[in-house]
Amino acid sequence: MIRLTGIERTFTVGGEQVHALRAVTLEIAQGESLSIMGPSGSGKSTLLNIIGLLDRPNAGTYELDRRDVTGLTDDELARVRREKIGFVFQFFHLVPRLTAAQNIELPMVLSGIDPAERARRVEQLLAEYGLTERSGHRPDQLSGGQCQRVAIARAMSMRPGVILADEPTGNLDRHTGQEVMGVLERLHQNGGTVVVVTHDPEIGARSHRRLRMIDGAVASDEKG
Amino acid sequence: MRPADLVRFTYASVTAHRLRTGLTALGIAVGIAAVILLTSIGEGLHRFVIAEFTQFGTNLISVTPGRTQTHGASLGAVNTVRPLSIDDALALRRAPYVQVSDPIVQGNAEVVQGGKSRRVTLYGVGPDFARSLQMRVATGEFLPQDDPRAARAFVVLGSKVARELFGGGNPLGSRIRVGGDRYRVVGVMQSKGQVLGFDLDDTVYIPVGRALELFNRESLQEIHVNYEPTAPLAEVEEGIKRILIARHGTEDFTVTPQQKMLEVFGTVLDAITFAVAAIGGISLVVGGIGILTILTIAVAERTSEIGLLRALGATHRAILLLFLGEAALLAAIGGAAGLLAGWSIALVLQVALPALPVHVPWSYAALAELMAVGVGLAAGVLPARRAARLDPLEALRSE
Numbered sequence: 001m002i003r004l005t006g007i008e009r010t011f012t013v014g015g016e017q018v019h020a021l022r023a024v025t026l027e028i029a030q031g032e033s034l035s036i037m038g039p040s041g042s043g044k045s046t047l048l049n050i051i052g053l054l055d056r057p058n059a060g061t062y063e064l065d066r067r068d069v070t071g072l073t074d075d076e077l078a079r080v081r082r083e084k085i086g087f088v089f090q091f092f093h094l095v096p097r098l099t100a101a102q103n104i105e106l107p108m109v110l111s112g113i114d115p116a117e118r119a120r121r122v123e124q125l126l127a128e129y130g131l132t133e134r135s136g137h138r139p140d141q142l143s144g145g146q147c148q149r150v151a152i153a154r155a156m157s158m159r160p161g162v163i164l165a166d167e168p169t170g171n172l173d174r175h176t177g178q179e180v181m182g183v184l185e186r187l188h189q190n191g192g193t194v195v196v197v198t199h200d201p202e203i204g205a206r207s208h209r210r211l212r213m214i215d216g217a218v219a220s221d222e223k224g
Numbered sequence: 225m226r227p228a229d230l231v232r233f234t235y236a237s238v239t240a241h242r243l244r245t246g247l248t249a250l251g252i253a254v255g256i257a258a259v260i261l262l263t264s265i266g267e268g269l270h271r272f273v274i275a276e277f278t279q280f281g282t283n284l285i286s287v288t289p290g291r292t293q294t295h296g297a298s299l300g301a302v303n304t305v306r307p308l309s310i311d312d313a314l315a316l317r318r319a320p321y322v323q324v325s326d327p328i329v330q331g332n333a334e335v336v337q338g339g340k341s342r343r344v345t346l347y348g349v350g351p352d353f354a355r356s357l358q359m360r361v362a363t364g365e366f367l368p369q370d371d372p373r374a375a376r377a378f379v380v381l382g383s384k385v386a387r388e389l390f391g392g393g394n395p396l397g398s399r400i401r402v403g404g405d406r407y408r409v410v411g412v413m414q415s416k417g418q419v420l421g422f423d424l425d426d427t428v429y430i431p432v433g434r435a436l437e438l439f440n441r442e443s444l445q446e447i448h449v450n451y452e453p454t455a456p457l458a459e460v461e462e463g464i465k466r467i468l469i470a471r472h473g474t475e476d477f478t479v480t481p482q483q484k485m486l487e488v489f490g491t492v493l494d495a496i497t498f499a500v501a502a503i504g505g506i507s508l509v510v511g512g513i514g515i516l517t518i519l520t521i522a523v524a525e526r527t528s529e530i531g532l533l534r535a536l537g538a539t540h541r542a543i544l545l546l547f548l549g550e551a552a553l554l555a556a557i558g559g560a561a562g563l564l565a566g567w568s569i570a571l572v573l574q575v576a577l578p579a580l581p582v583h584v585p586w587s588y589a590a591l592a593e594l595m596a597v598g599v600g601l602a603a604g605v606l607p608a609r610r611a612a613r614l615d616p617l618e619a620l621r622s623e
Contacts, residue, residue: 054535054617075539082537093532093620097240107536109229154536 002028002051002162002193007060009046009216020046021057022216028195030161033188035207036197043216045166048197052085052164053077065161082111086155088165088184092147094139094154100146101126101135104153111158125153129183145176152183162193169203181206225542234549237522238557248518249558252599255508256562256592257569262504263588264570266497268581273489277482280357283455284482287316287447287464291478306472307443310372310433313350315471316447319463321455324356326448327372327432331439335428336401337389344385345427346402348435354380354413356450364396364411367431375431379407383415384425402430403438457481508595511558512603515551519607523547530611531619540612547608548601555600559593566592 009021020043028034028051036044049055050062053069061070069080087093094103101122108118126132129149139147148168155163165184169177181203188194188208198204212220225233238245289308313327326349333346347353354366366380379402386395386409395409407430416424432444451460461479469475523530530543538546567589570582 049617052535054620075541078534078537078539081535087535089532089620093528093535095529095532097236106533109233110225110533110536110538110542112226112229115226115228158537 001030001063001065002026003063004051005061005063007047007050007057007062009043009050009055009057019216021050024060024216024218026211026218028162028193030193031188031191032193033185033208034193034195034211035204035209036195036211036213037199037201037204038213038219040199042213044197044213046216047213048164048166048195051162051195052087053081082107082158084161086152086158086160086163088148088151088155088163088168090167090170092139092144092151092171094147094150096139099136099138100131100142100150103139103150104157106154107158121157125157129153143176144172145179148172148176148180149183152180152187156187162195163187165194165196167198168196169198169200177203225538225545230545230549234546234553237546237550238553244518245554245557248514248554249561251511251514252508252555252558252596253511253562253565255504255511255599256559256596257566258507259501259504259592259595260563260566260584260588261569262500263497263592264566264582264584265580266493266500267585267588268583270490270493270497271583272581273493274486277486277489280359281450282482282486283451283453284356285449285451285460285464286480286482287449287468288445288478288480289443289476291476306476308447308477309442309444310436312468312471313444313447314372315467316449316464319449319460319467321451321460321463322449323452324352324448324450326350326353326356326450327444328353328446328448329432329435329439329441329444331435333403333428333438334401335385335389337395337398340389342385342388344382345422346435346438347427347429348432348438349429350432353429353448356448359416360414361411362414363394364409366411367429368410370431372431373433375433377405377407377434378410378431380411380413380429381409382413382425382427382429384423385428386412402428405434405438457483508599512555512599515554515600515603516606518554519547519551519604520610522550523607523611526611527614527619527622530614531616531622534614534616535620543614544608544612547611548604551600551604551608552597553600555596555603556593558600559596562596563589563593 004024004026007021007024011018011020024047036047038044046055050057057070061068063069064080064084069077072080095106098106104125105118105122108121126135129152131146131149131153134142134146139150142150163184168184169180172180184194184196185206196203196207204210208223210222211218287308310327313325316322316325329348331346332343334341334343349367350372351367351369354361361380362383367375367378370376379400381389381395389395389400390398395412398409399406400409401407413425418424436442449464461481464479465475468477533543567584570584573580573582
């Protein structure tokens with residue numbers, strides 16, 4: 001469960017203060033599917049980065065699973081990300097010299113999980129995302145859709161409570177994008193919390209809850 | 225992160241750029257090969273010199289006249305150095321643990337036989353000289369046990385002198401002239417070769433008393449003392465000094481055990497080995513700079529990957545270790561290649577130039593490899609710290 005209270009985030013760009021987030025208060029329940037939309041510069045990516053503990057707010061508090069994570073150190077944040085948050089990026093961010101299976105394994109390697117357990121989970125994830133045949137391929141031997149499925153499998157490998165996807169379809173054609181959204185929706189149906197940032201209204205509309213941001217503030221919050 | 229995974233991950237990174245890895249490792253390889261080769265030659269030289277000096281045994285003490293010290297008196301003061309005499313040498317036989325005490329005087333003399341003459345190194349020695357220096361007589365015998373003060377006019381020839389004067393003929397019993405006096409040849413030495421440039425075969429040996437007369441000298445050049453190999457050196461030295469001081473009144477002589485000379489040689493040669501190793505070390509530093517460069521580039525290239533790893537939960541320490549591991553691995557590969565190259569070259573040198581002493585101790589090889597890894601780690605610190613300090617978000621955005 002995610003609870004943001006009065007989150008402020010300002011950047012200094014060329015000597016000028018830019019208010020990326022203004023007093024954002026937001027609660028995301030376990031198992032929710034949320035899309036964040038808005039024009040570029042509206043602060044939707046900044047909001048996602050703060051939820052993902054990649055960025056820190058200038059003011060406000062952030063509670064993740066009833067724990068205040070606002071004041072944690074960098075390494076503590078890294079551990080929380082490892083355990084609780086799965087990331088899916090627009091540009092996939094796969095390690096080019098590792099195979100699909102090794103990329104999926106990476107978060108578990110960083111966490112020091114037992115190799116036997118890792119192998120078991122990797123096999124399961126490969127099967128689940130239809131990648132078994134591609135397990136030994138490197139990213140440059142995979143299609144965009146396959147790359148994003150590898151990235152989603154990687155995000156799921158630590159069984160996090162939350163999946164954060166920043167323009168997950170932004171680098172894919174329409175058809176493949178629909179397919180990737182299908183995968184994310186299945187995650188939600190299986191009880192996962194999925195937060196998707198997108199500027200594509202069609203993608204955004206597929207979520208159960210839709211947040212609209214303008215100028216760093218939440219403009220609308222629709223459900224159903 | 226588990227150590228095994230760390231190794232696998234760095235190995236994958238290093239092998240992803242084969243050419244680059246090869247060239248960077250080459251820098252370290254050249255450095256390590258240079259260190260190995262130069263220290264091998266230094267160590268070989270060390271062993272060579274020590275072997276040359278110890279071929280006569282190590283339980284030797286040399287007693288020489290005069291004493292090296294700073295005098296407070298003016299130059300016109302009475303010279304109180306008394307010559308070392310044959311009687312001194314005989315007296316030293318009574319010193320504790322002493323087995324042999326040999327009076328020695330050395331110089332040049334002309335030997336004449338038939339129509340041939342030759343200038344050779346002449347040793348005036350006692351009858352035990354050959355035995356105490358482990359030198360062997362090829363034919364005949366060494367000088368007999370005469371009273372050294374009134375010995376018969378016998379001469380023993382070095383192998384080269386015998387060959388030059390008598391060709392293939394048997395010199396035993398022949399009479400030759402040594403510095404004008406007539407001597408009878410009683411023996412010919414086995415060939416001993418050269419020691420540090422001195423040809424030990426181009427020599428003749430005559431009784432020491434006659435040699436002193438020949439050179440018109442009062443004093444021996446040296447008394448060679450052999451002591452029991454197991455005896456305590458300090459006591460042997462003490463005994464020699466006591467006897468000579470009793471005879472001379474003061475300590476106007478110098479006692480130099482060969483072991484002390486070896487120690488001095490050892491320190492000098494160690495210094496030489498260290499100096500050449502340091503020269504090799506310079507190329508190792510250059511190799512280290514190569515690693516530093518390539519790793520700095522790698523960090524820049526892989527910024528977004530570092531961002532990803534941080535997003536996936538890698539701590540600062542994990543990133544630091546990954547890049548330090550890469551630096552160490554690069555250096556270790558280079559070090560191993562350098563070891564192999566240096567060792568091969570040393571082997572080739574041994575075969576091609578047997579005169580050049582080369583010796584590769586295994587401890588040096590292990591040390592060199594450790595040194596390579598050390599250089600790699602030192603070179604990796606800066607880039608690895610830079611990588612670890614990257615802000616995950618900014619790193620992710622860079623493409």
